Amino acid sequence: EAGVAQSPRYKIIEKRQSVAFWCNPISGHATLYWYQQILGQGPKLLIQFQNNGVVDDSQLPKDRFSAERLKGVDSTLKIQPAKLEDSAVYLCASSSDRVGSYEQYFGPGTRLTVT
Amino acid sequence: AQKVTQAQTEISVVEKEDVTLDCVYETRDTTYYLFWYKQPPSGELVFLIRRNSFDEQNEISGRYSWNFQKSTSSFNFTITASQVVDSAVYFCALSEAGYGGATNKLIFGTGTLLAVQP
Numbered sequence: 001e002a003g004v005a006q007s008p009r010y011k012i013i014e015k016r017q018s019v020a021f022w023c024n025p026i027s028g029h030a031t032l033y034w035y036q037q038i039l040g041q042g043p044k045l046l047i048q049f050q051n052n053g054v055v056d057d058s059q060l061p062k063d064r065f066s067a068e069r070l071k072g073v074d075s076t077l078k079i080q081p082a083k084l085e086d087s088a089v090y091l092c093a094s095s096s097d098r099v100g101s102y103e104q105y106f107g108p109g110t111r112l113t114v115t
Numbered sequence: 116a117q118k119v120t121q122a123q124t125e126i127s128v129v130e131k132e133d134v135t136l137d138c139v140y141e142t143r144d145t146t147y148y149l150f151w152y153k154q155p156p157s158g159e160l161v162f163l164i165r166r167n168s169f170d171e172q173n174e175i176s177g178r179y180s181w182n183f184q185k186s187t188s189s190f191n192f193t194i195t196a197s198q199v200v201d202s203a204v205y206f207c208a209l210s211e212a213g214y215g216g217a218t219n220k221l222i223f224g225t226g227t228l229l230a231v232q233p
Contacts, residue, residue, distance in 0.1 A: 033220065042119075042206050042223025043160070056220055089158060102148050102210070104221060106160035 002026065004107035006092050012113045018080035021110045025073070025094030031055075032069055033104060034077050035091040043091055049075065050097070082114045117142045119209050121224035128197050129232050136192045136227045138207030144168075149183065149190045150208040150221065160206070166190060197231045204228050 005024040035043035048056040051072040069075040093104040118141040128134045151163040178195045208221040
């Protein structure tokens with residue numbers, strides 16, 4: 001079974017530029033998550049989708065971050081305009097909605113550097 | 116509010132030593148889930164274990180074991196006979212039970228960097 005796919009793996013941009021990250025979850029997983037991991041910290045949830053609906057986006061900086069999950073499969077996270085403090089690893093995860101299957105499986109992440 | 120504390124920032128051991136990683140959590144919910152993830156230098160978070168709040172039975176998987184104690188709100192992780200390949204950052208995480216069986220967000224601790232020297 002293929003894991004969570006993310007691209008690109010690395011991205012370097014200048015502040016005020018825009019950037020987009022893509023995630024393809026494990027096949028059949030209804031729930032998709034985007035986490036931000038700043039160096040030296042644990043991941044922090046940005047947004048959670050259940051199929052193509054948003055479950056939790058309370059910690060998403062909506063003035064600059066946006067995300068969508070069209071057709072309930074893959075997802076795109078966008079930052080516009082980027083700030084220096086957005087430098088982090090952006091992790092995508094997915095989980096099944098079967099009762100008892102609560103594990104979130106993570107992709108390799110996208111390392112963003114804003115200069 | 117939910118919170119996970121991993122007080123050990125870094126631990127260094129010599130190969131074959133046993134090592135315990137501490138995790139203390141806070142939650143007001145009666146139903147919750149606890150997790151351990153491993154993050155090797157490659158960066159990908161690898162799921163290790165999930166524990167339900169209503170199941171305090173300890174678990175052993177090969178060289179790994181987990182001790183869950185609700186009375187002290189702790190979920191500690193022990194690696195027996197550590198190996199160099201165990202070197203990684205280990206995260207403890209907590210989540211509430213969500214509707215429909217799907218988990219809500221994971222609240223992560225700050226992680227413990229384990230360095231196993233040959």
